[in-house]
Amino acid sequence: MKIAIAGAGAMGSRFGVKLQNAGNEVTLIDNWADHVQAIQQNGLTITQNGHDTVVPMTAAAPQDVTTHFDLIILFTKAMQMDQMLQDLSAQLRQHPMILVLANGIGNVETIERYVPQENIVAGTTVWSSSLTGPGHITITGTGSIALQAMVPDQFPDFKRLLTTLNDAGLHASPADDVLAAIWKKAGLNSVLNTYCTLFDCNIAQFGALPNWRALTAAVLNEFQAVASAANVHFDAQADTELIAAQFAPDVNGDHYPSMHQDMAHRRPTEIDFLNGYVARLGQALHVPAPTNALLTQLIHSQEALRGIPTA
Amino acid sequence: MKIAIAGAGAMGSRFGVKLQNAGNEVTLIDNWADHVQAIQQNGLTITQNGHDTVVPMTAAAPQDVTTHFDLIILFTKAMQMDQMLQDLSAQLRQHPMILVLANGIGNVETIERYVPQENIVAGTTVWSSSLTGPGHITITGTGSIALQAMVPDQFPDFKRLLTTLNDAGLHASPADDVLAAIWKKAGLNSVLNTYCTLFDCNIAQFGALPNWRALTAAVLNEFQAVASAANVHFDAQADTELIAAQFAPDVNGDHYPSMHQDMAHRRPTEIDFLNGYVARLGQALHVPAPTNALLTQLIHSQEALRGIPTA
Numbered sequence: 102m103k104i105a106i107a108g109a110g111a112m113g114s115r116f117g118v119k120l121q122n123a124g125n126e127v128t129l130i131d132n133w134a135d136h137v138q139a140i141q142q143n144g145l146t147i148t149q150n151g152h153d154t155v156v157p158m159t160a161a162a163p164q165d166v167t168t169h170f171d172l173i174i175l176f177t178k179a180m181q182m183d184q185m186l187q188d189l190s191a192q193l194r195q196h197p198m199i200l201v202l203a204n205g206i207g208n209v210e211t212i213e214r215y216v217p218q219e220n221i222v223a224g225t226t227v228w229s230s231s232l233t234g235p236g237h238i239t240i241t242g243t244g245s246i247a248l249q250a251m252v253p254d255q256f257p258d259f260k261r262l263l264t265t266l267n268d269a270g271l272h273a274s275p276a277d278d279v280l281a282a283i284w285k286k287a288g289l290n291s292v293l294n295t296y297c298t299l300f301d302c303n304i305a306q307f308g309a310l311p312n313w314r315a316l317t318a319a320v321l322n323e324f325q326a327v328a329s330a331a332n333v334h335f336d337a338q339a340d341t342e343l344i345a346a347q348f349a350p351d352v353n354g355d356h357y358p359s360m361h362q363d364m365a366h367r368r369p370t371e372i373d374f375l376n377g378y379v380a381r382l383g384q385a386l387h388v389p390a391p392t393n394a395l396l397t398q399l400i401h402s403q404e405a406l407r408g409i410p411t412a
Numbered sequence: 413m414k415i416a417i418a419g420a421g422a423m424g425s426r427f428g429v430k431l432q433n434a435g436n437e438v439t440l441i442d443n444w445a446d447h448v449q450a451i452q453q454n455g456l457t458i459t460q461n462g463h464d465t466v467v468p469m470t471a472a473a474p475q476d477v478t479t480h481f482d483l484i485i486l487f488t489k490a491m492q493m494d495q496m497l498q499d500l501s502a503q504l505r506q507h508p509m510i511l512v513l514a515n516g517i518g519n520v521e522t523i524e525r526y527v528p529q530e531n532i533v534a535g536t537t538v539w540s541s542s543l544t545g546p547g548h549i550t551i552t553g554t555g556s557i558a559l560q561a562m563v564p565d566q567f568p569d570f571k572r573l574l575t576t577l578n579d580a581g582l583h584a585s586p587a588d589d590v591l592a593a594i595w596k597k598a599g600l601n602s603v604l605n606t607y608c609t610l611f612d613c614n615i616a617q618f619g620a621l622p623n624w625r626a627l628t629a630a631v632l633n634e635f636q637a638v639a640s641a642a643n644v645h646f647d648a649q650a651d652t653e654l655i656a657a658q659f660a661p662d663v664n665g666d667h668y669p670s671m672h673q674d675m676a677h678r679r680p681t682e683i684d685f686l687n688g689y690v691a692r693l694g695q696a697l698h699v700p701a702p703t704n705a706l707l708t709q710l711i712h713s714q715e716a717l718r719g720i721p722t723a
Contacts, residue, residue, distance in 0.1 A: 299610075300713060306717060310716050310717070311712075311716055311722075312713055315709050316709055319702070319706055389702075391703055391706075395627075395630055395707075398626050398627055401622075401623055402611060402621050405621050405622055405623070406621070
């Protein structure tokens with residue numbers, strides 16, 4: 102299959118290598134010029150268990166892509182999604198399958214402005230990866246993907262897509278309610294990413310706070326109220342348990358969430374597609390979400406104090 | 413007049429010196445043993461414009477005070493107010509005048525549990541001072557006091573109190589609505605103290621945030637709703653203008669508010685008597701104050717992360 106990874110950062114690069122190793126023709130598409138150039142000149146370097154592997158791969162900036170694809174996997178950050186889709190408009194006119202696995206709520210709505218709904222598959226993944234430098238990722242452990250076509254009975258290629266992903270060892274399985282899965286992951290991220298960034302702490306330190314349950318409930322109770330008004334299934338209690346399960350150091354306790362890494366490296370955060378999305382949707386649906394609105398403002402304040410341009 | 417300063421930190425010490433210089437018999441009462449001992453042994457050192465003055469003064473821990481007083485000025489921090497009043501129960505039985513100028517809302521309610529309402533005068537002051545070390549304060553500028561008896565027609569000594577304060581150069585004048593003045597100052601502090609502590613920034617940096625007005629409105633609109641339900645005058649717009657007037661470096665821009673100093677020195681903050689008071693009162697009066705409730709939790713989280721014991 103001809104596959105584009107649009108947004109070939111840590112996760113996209115890891116997926117790209119696995120899909121290429123399984124015999125697909127893969128192009129990594131990214132806007133970070135140093136990263137693209139490093140891959141073009143030296144290949145992608147993958148560090149695992151202290152051991153480096155170098156894999157030659159095709160990489161390009163969005164505007165330099167001329168190939169057409171059977172499948173475009175979108176790992177673009179939520180706030181860059183719109184621009185990436187505009188840059189790939191020539192490719193989108195060929196009606197490729199679109200698989201979106203990027204974090205945050207609202208990606209599908211952005212994509213639907215450019216792609217017919219029946220071509221879109223959405224999913225969540227628990228694979229992980231770190232971008233260590235231009236052309237260099239560091240990976241640990243394994244993961245899985247849960248995915249669902251937005252219009253299941255109009256997506257005949259779903260089995261072929263699953264087979265392609267599973268032949269690459271990506272452990273893909275069908276999801277019954279992918280929107281619920283996206284909200285569940287966004288709920289977790291809207292607690293752990295946001296508070297760990299605000300407090301400059303890791304996940305274990307957040308879990309050790311005497312008031313972590315109050316902080317968590319303030320966010321997730323609003324998620325549940327807004328989800329309910331939007332006819333999305335969301336269970337604040339189940340999400341709280343999922344969060345609590347991350348605190349152990351041998352799970353994710355030692356981890357600083359991706360938003361913390363973004364802030365530390367002076368990159369815009371995804372806050373507008375986590376707490377900020379729920380605040381906006383709550384406003385549109387007349388369901389107050391003041392906690393998520395304030396947390397969104399607080400993270401934007403921290404971005405401003407660090408001189409980070411607004412996303 | 414025999415005057416006790418209960419809570420003889422930065423502000424209390426400055427007031428004590430001025431009142432003693434005017435001929436009153438002043439005792440500084442404080443729970444910080446090193447501070448009391450330093451004053452007992454070496455007097456109080458006052459640095460002004462780089463010049464040191466040493467003033468011999470009487471200082472004691474609350475439990476060691478045997479004198480009775482005509483006037484007790486309470487500068488105790490809000491969360492230590494209750495304990496201070498218990499420690500001074502022998503003095504309170506002599507029915508001294510009580511003047512409370514400490515920051516935070518709710519102090520009068522605490523005092524009324526120990527002192528008849530008709531003996532209490534409440535006020536606000538814009539004098540400032542820093543506690544530079546045990547027995548050592550640093551002062552700049554001048555200030556004023558606005559004060560009002562809680563039961564004006566049952567407080568015949570009000571003019572005498574004003575005269576005592578003004579003879580000491582403290583620029584005291586009667587307030588028409590001291591509760592409104594306390595809320596006005598608490599509103600300012602619940603914005604500047606809280607956000608500057610949360611963001612680890614000074615007042616000018618807060619004022620330079622693109623979203624400072626949104627952050628301010630989130631706090632003060634709830635202040636106004638809760639104040640209205642509690643029949644206290646509060647004007648969010650006027651408080652916002654007062655806050656904006658602090659941003660210039662030659663006003664208060666370079667200043668790190670007292671809560672920021674408390675956090676930096678690992679002391680419990682006064683958050684429960686600023687945003688936290690409004691959150692609790694809002695709950696009691698069925699007026700939602702989720703922003704102030706969340707900010708209270710966030711500051712308590714920061715205290716916990718710094719190993720500061722709960723107040």
